[in-house]
Amino acid sequence: MATDASGAVPSPRPAPAPVAAGRRRDALWLLTLWIAASVIGCLLVALVWGPHLPPGRASEQAASQQTDYTVLATMATPVVIGVLLYFGWALAFWRQQPGDETDAAPQHGSLKVQTTWIVGTAAIVLSLAIYGTVELIVPAGAGGGQGPQPIFNNGMPPAASTTSWSPNSNNVLQVQVIGQQWAWTYRYPQFGGFETTQLVLPVDQPVQFNVTSLDVIHSFWAYTLGVKADANPGVNDVAYATPNTMGYFQVRCDELCGIWHGAMYDTGQVMSVADFQAWTQATAVKMASVTKILPPYALTYDPTTIPAGKINQALGLTSAGGGYYNPADPEQP
Amino acid sequence: MSLQARVATLAVAFLAVAAGVIFVVFHIIGAQPPVENYAPYAKNGAVDVMLMTTPETTVSNKPDWVSYFIKNPATGQFDHTTYFQVPANTKVNVTILGYDGCTPLRNPLWGRVSGVVGDVENVAYVNKGQTTPTQGVSTFDSWADCSVQHTFAIPGLGINVPVASPPTVEENNNLCETGPCVGNDDDTGNAPHSVVTFSFTTPKTAGTFRWQCFVPCGGGYLDGNGGPMGTPGYMMGQMEVRA
Numbered sequence: 001m002a003t004d005a006s007g008a009v010p011s012p013r014p015a016p017a018p019v020a021a022g023r024r025r026d027a028l029w030l031l032t033l034w035i036a037a038s039v040i041g042c043l044l045v046a047l048v049w050g051p052h053l054p055p056g057r058a059s060e061q062a063a064s065q066q067t068d069y070t071v072l073a074t075m076a077t078p079v080v081i082g083v084l085l086y087f088g089w090a091l092a093f094w095r096q097q098p099g100d101e102t103d104a105a106p107q108h109g110s111l112k113v114q115t116t117w118i119v120g121t122a123a124i125v126l127s128l129a130i131y132g133t134v135e136l137i138v139p140a141g142a143g144g145g146q147g148p149q150p151i152f153n154n155g156m157p158p159a160a161s162t163t164s165w166s167p168n169s170n171n172v173l174q175v176q177v178i179g180q181q182w183a184w185t186y187r188y189p190q191f192g193g194f195e196t197t198q199l200v201l202p203v204d205q206p207v208q209f210n211v212t213s214l215d216v217i218h219s220f221w222a223y224t225l226g227v228k229a230d231a232n233p234g235v236n237d238v239a240y241a242t243p244n245t246m247g248y249f250q251v252r253c254d255e256l257c258g259i260w261h262g263a264m265y266d267t268g269q270v271m272s273v274a275d276f277q278a279w280t281q282a283t284a285v286k287m288a289s290v291t292k293i294l295p296p297y298a299l300t301y302d303p304t305t306i307p308a309g310k311i312n313q314a315l316g317l318t319s320a321g322g323g324y325y326n327p328a329d330p331e332q333p
Numbered sequence: 334m335s336l337q338a339r340v341a342t343l344a345v346a347f348l349a350v351a352a353g354v355i356f357v358v359f360h361i362i363g364a365q366p367p368v369e370n371y372a373p374y375a376k377n378g379a380v381d382v383m384l385m386t387t388p389e390t391t392v393s394n395k396p397d398w399v400s401y402f403i404k405n406p407a408t409g410q411f412d413h414t415t416y417f418q419v420p421a422n423t424k425v426n427v428t429i430l431g432y433d434g435c436t437p438l439r440n441p442l443w444g445r446v447s448g449v450v451g452d453v454e455n456v457a458y459v460n461k462g463q464t465t466p467t468q469g470v471s472t473f474d475s476w477a478d479c480s481v482q483h484t485f486a487i488p489g490l491g492i493n494v495p496v497a498s499p500p501t502v503e504e505n506n507n508l509c510e511t512g513p514c515v516g517n518d519d520d521t522g523n524a525p526h527s528v529v530t531f532s533f534t535t536p537k538t539a540g541t542f543r544w545q546c547f548v549p550c551g552g553g554y555l556d557g558n559g560g561p562m563g564t565p566g567y568m569m570g571q572m573e574v575r576a
Binding site for chain 1: 436556
């Protein structure tokens with residue numbers, strides 16, 4: 001700490017009047033620029049960038065997520081602009097002048113600034129936390145509305161029947177998503193329980209995805225539908241979507257699941273209700289020979305026990321392939 | 334130690350580490366099985382490709398792993414690889430000699446033949462010098478019968494072909510003991526096996542398509558999908574389509 005010749009700590013010198021005036025002028029400029037830039041920035045984010053944010057609006061859930069991202073981005077815009085503006089102003093105008101070796105004026109806490117900062121940031125963060133929590137649970141997001149034991153059904157009615165389906169009814173379309181190294185297959189219990197490698201959905205109809213796995217952990221990610229659900233062996237993970245745009249969409253695995261994880265993707269299709277019903281009829285007929293040998297429809301499957309035929313039993317083949325290890329098996333390597 | 338000796342030691346150590354890294358990158362991580370190039374052998378818009386499945390791979394350092402082999406079109410020998418090259422927009426006539434025993438499919442859906450001509454594969458069984466008549470099969474029930482040993486699947490093209498297995502207990506207890514299964518005795522080429530044939534047409538444009546087996550046949554590995562199931566040259570590979 002610096003002392004004067006007498007050994008006493010010198011008292012801070014009051015800032016000269018021109019310096020104080022300069023600070024007020026800087027603050028006024030900063031405030032004006034921040035307000036102007038924030039208004040412009042928020043409008044650009046909300047109206048120009050927002051409609052292009054992922055995952056798009058191909059389903060009600062995706063649209064809801066895009067709206068959430070737009071809200072979050074718009075709320076963050078004034079904060080980002082404020083930080084960058086202050087940083088840039090300091091770099092440009094508050095630089096040490098060449099030859100000036102003096103210390104800067106001592107800084108003192110400002111109750112006004114600190115209160116404004118704490119109250120402002122707390123208001124932003126807490127309001128977004130409340131907004132985010134509501135969005136997770138109520139309209140269409142993940143969290144409480146989905147998962148192995150969904151608390152809420154995203155406003156969707158429970159399936160009235162798991163063996164039949166009709167459009168525009170309270171009976172939600174059930175599609176089982178089965179992950180296996182390294183492919184997705186899809187089972188339609190309300191149409192005879194056929195299984196196929198094609199994911200086809202009707203437009204404007206709510207869908208309940210029941211997601212599970214036959215081996216390791218995968219993650220079903222229908223990106224543009226705003227749906228992502230882990231596929232765990234022995235677990236039924238529920239996710240919902242209501243596609244509202246006809247066309248194709250990508251399905252990917254979003255959980256590193258082995259050497260061909262990167263190739264574990266396919267293309268789904270959203271079509272009209274009439275086309276969907278025609279597709280289900282044709283596919284049920286096409287897959288009839290294999291549907292009858294599939295295990296009965298269930299929310300999960302256990303490959304450790306299969307109804308093995310006599311020859312398989314004689315050969316000791318009573319499970320489906322390659323030493324399936326239950327996730328809780330302590331002998332799992 | 335003199336300065337020169339220290340510099341020399343450091344240089345040698347650096348070169349040793351660099352050589353080790355280069356060896357690991359190129360020889361181990363970057364290693365790829367050889368590619369069997371069938372493109373020059375296409376005639377009249379068709380090409381014949383022959384593969385083999387074996388219960389053991391005695392030509393490799395993993396002799397107890399199951400594996401595919403592909404016939405080298407130039408030498409006629411079965412090479413230990415799962416990479417092959419075919420021309421675009423060409424009918425590929427595939428023959429698979431299936432020497433492995435049966436294993437139930439984890440997902441019976443893969444018992445259905447799809448993506449090939451007629452969604453049917455032709456199967457004959459060979460045992461003790463006798464060959465059964467060829468029959469067309471569209472769906473195998475691998476849970477009820479000893480009928481499937483592996484599959485040949487190219488998901489990107491919607492192709493799935495179960496490889497039929499020798500069907501009896503006696504045959505499955507007397508499988509080929511070498512890999513590849515070539516030779517004229519009952520432990521090698523004359524061991525019980527199936528002969529599976531099917532055809533499909535390659536895309537009109539070039540591309541690389543991975544193929545795999547959907548029977549988790551990596552016994553002893555996590556969920557049966559490690560080991561040979563996850564190693565190029567054994568139960569997975571690539572088909573390169575050339576324009």
